[in-house]
Amino acid sequence: MSWILALVLMAPVLVMLISGIDSSQELFTHLWQTVLPTYISNTLLLSLLVVTFSLLFGVPAAAIISQTNVIGKKYLRWLLMLPLAMPAYLVAYLYTDLLDYAGPVQRFLRTSFGWESPLDYWFFDVRTLFGASIMIALVLFPYVYMLVRTAFECQDQHLIRASRSLGFSLSQSFIRVSLPLARPAIAVSASLVLMETLADFATVQYFAVNTLTTAIYDTWLEYGDLSTANAIASILMLFILFAVVAEQRARAGQRHQSNRLNNQIEAKRLTLFQQIIAVSFCWFLVVAGFLLPLLLLIVMAIDYATFEQLNELITSGLNSLQVAFYTASIATIIAILLALFKRLHFSTWRHYPIQISGFGYAIPGTVLAMAMLATLGPIDHWLNDLAKLFELKSPGLILSGSIFAIIFALVVRFAAIANGTIISGVDQIPASLDLAPASLGVKLKQSLLKVHLPLLKSSILVAWLLVFVEAMKELPAVLLLRPFNFETLSTQIYQLISDERLEQGALGALLIVLFGLLPIVYLNKKESNV
C-alpha cells in the first residue's frame, strides 16, 4: 500500500523525467557553451554555503538550548523557531531594502560621513551569492534547530552517564557521544535545507543569482522547450539523489534508542563569559531571522495600510489557510503511513517508498506545477471522455482546474518535510517496543495505533506544523495552478514585491507571518505541558 502512496507522490516527478527524454541536443549544447557551467557552479556554491550556514546556525543553537542552562532558555526555545514563519523572498526583499545602496543604513552612513557616491566608500553588497546564502540560511536554520534539538532531547541519557562514569567531562561526552548520535537528524535536516535551496527561485532571482533553476525556467519559458527544461530539472534530481544516497550510507546500520521517561538531561552550567556568547548567539539568530524583518514590516504597514487592503486580505487569507491546512493534514497522514510501513519491514528495499516520495521537495514550485498539469490533465480529459460516453454533463477540469491540483502539488512538494520529521521520530522508538506488544498478544496493526502513534505525537505535531508553515508561504506552484478568482496571501504580496511596492502589501505579509506563528506558539505550549 505504501508503494502506491509513494508512486502517487512520485508521479509528477516521473512525468517530468520521461518528458526530459525528448530534449533538444542543440539547445543543450548551446546552453552548455554559454551559461550552464556558471549556473551549475553557482548552484553548487549556493547549496554548499546555505547548508554550511544553516548547520552553523542550527546545531549550536540546538546544543545550547538542550544541553546548557543558558539564560532565557524557556523563551529562546521557541523564539528560535520563529524565523520559519518568514518567507525567504520576503526576508530577501526586506534586507536588500535595508542594506542596499538606496537603503536607510547606507544613506545614514553617507550623510554622516559626507560620502557622495559608491566610489567613496566600501560597503558589502547584499545582492551577491554570499548575501543570498546567508539570507536563505537565516530562514531555514530552524529546520536544523528543531530536528537536532529533538534528537538531543530524545537521546538516551544513560549513554551520557555511562560516558561520564568512564571519565569524560560533560562537554567531552557531548562531543563524543551526543553529537555523533544526532548525526542522522543533522543529515536529514541538512538534506531538507539543501532541497529547499535548490527549489528556490524567487529569492535567488531577487538577488540576481543565476542557478540551475534559472536555466530550467529560461529553457521552458523563453526557449519554449519544456522537454529540455525537464531534462535539466532531471539533472537537478540526480544531484539530490546522490546527496540522499550519501546521507543514507552515512547513517547505515545506526539504531538510536531513547527512553523519554527517565531522560533528564544534565544541563551544563555555563560560565559568565560562555553565557554572554550563548545568549548573544541565540538572540542574534532570533533578531536577524525574525524580529528585525518583522519590525520593518510593521513600520511599513503603519505607513501604508488601509482598510481596503484589509478587506481584500480576508478572502486571500482564508484561501491561504485552506490550502495550508489540507496540505499539512494530508502530508502528515501519508508520512505516518509510509514511516510505519518502513518500520514494519526491515529489509532495505522497503525503505525506498519513503525515500523516493520525498523528491518533490527539490523541484522548483513552477516545474512541479507543470508536471502536475501534465499528470492531472490527461486524467481530467479521460474523465470527461468517460462522461461523454455515458452522456453525462462534462464536469470540466475538476482535478487540474481546482484547488485539488494545488493541494496535490504542495503535498508532493512538502512530503519530504513530513517524511523526514516523522522518520526521525520513528527511529527514536526502541526496537523492543515493536516486540513487546506482540509478546502480550497484541496484533501488530493495533500496536502501531496504540503504542507507536502516541509516542510519535511530538514528531507528528512538528511535521504538521512545518508543512503548514511551508504551504502558507508557497508561491510559484499556487501562482500557476490556481483556479479563477483564487488569490492567496503569498500571490498577492508577490505581485507587489515584483513592482517594488511591497509597502502596499505589508499588511498581507504580516498576516502570512502571523498565520505561520500561531502553530509554532501552539506547539510550544503543548510541548511545555508534556
Add this chain to the structure above:
Amino acid sequence: MLKTSLLSKVLLVCFLVPSFLVQAEEVNVYSYRQPFLVEPLFNVFTKETGVKVNVVFAKKGMAERLAREGEHSPSDILLTTDISRLVELHDQDLLQVVQSEILEQSVPEKFQSNDNTWYALTMRVRNIYSSKRLGNIDISYEDLADPKYKGRVCTRSGKHAYNVALVASMIAEHGEEKTLTWLEKFKKNLARKPQGSDRGQVQAIHQNLCDLSLGNSYYFGNMLHDEKQKVWADAVNINFPNQSNRGAHVNISGVAMAKHAPNQKNALALMEFLVSEKAQHMYAETNMEYPVREGVAVSELVNSWGKFNADELSLETIAKNRKAAIMLLDKAQFDL
C-alpha cells in the same frame, strides 16, 4: 480508513470550488497583466453588461496551462503584456479567429494580426531614463554601449520580455553579429548585475548609482503618482530614443480569444469593450499608456512628454527574432 475519508472531503470541496460552472453570465480571463491594472476595467464592464468576469493572473506559464487544458479549458480571453506572448499563443494554435467590425475599425492594421487572431489594446515605449544630472540629451539604444557611460547604466534582467523584444528589434536593424557586440559592450557599461524591476532602476539613478536605465513609458507616470516613488521619478528625464533615425522601440499589450472558449458571445463583448472609447480612455488615464484606438487622447501627463516617432518595425518581425535574441543574451552572458 482515515485517509480515504479525508480525501473524499478534499474532493468534495474541490467540486464546490469551480464556480465557473454556475449558470450566471460570465467570461473567464487568463491574464498576464497585473490585477490592479485590469480590474477597474472589468468592474466597469460588469456594471454595463451584467456579465461577471473571472480572472486568473499568472506571471508565467499561461500558454503551457492552456495547451494542457486543451478543449476543456475554461478560458475565454487572454490578456498579455507583450507581443511575444501573443505570438507564442498564436503559434501554438491556442487562439481562434475573431471577426468583428468593431475590432477591425477600432484597432489600426499595424496593431493587429494578419489573420484576425490577436489585437493590441495599448502601446508602450521602451524609454531610456536619464539622470537629470546629465541635462537634456539625445540618446539612442546604441549609445548604451558607448564607453563614455561605463559603469553608469542600470537595467533589469536582459531576459525579461521587454528587453528581449528590444534586442529582437536590434537584430532586425543590425543583424546578429553587431547586436552581440552591442550586448557585450552594454554589459561592460553596467553599474551592477541586471536585477530588480524597471522602477528599481530609476531608484538606482536617484541614488546616484547609475545615470541611464531602460524602462517602459507607463512606469514613469505610475511612479509620479506613488507616494514613495515620486522622488525617484523626479530625478530623471524620460527620453524617446533613436528619434534621429528609426524611432523608439514599441511594444504592445494585447487580447485574444482562446480556441475553445466556452463563452464566446461574452468574450467578444469583452474584447469589443476593451477597444471602446471608454476603456481606451481608462487605459490612457489610469495606466498612463498609449491607447491604440485613434482619436482617444493620452493623459495630460503623458502628453507633456511630447510627441515622438515610433519604430515602424512590424510586431511580427520582433516576435520572430525573439529566440535569436535570447540566444545572443546567453552568448553574451548578459545576466551573469
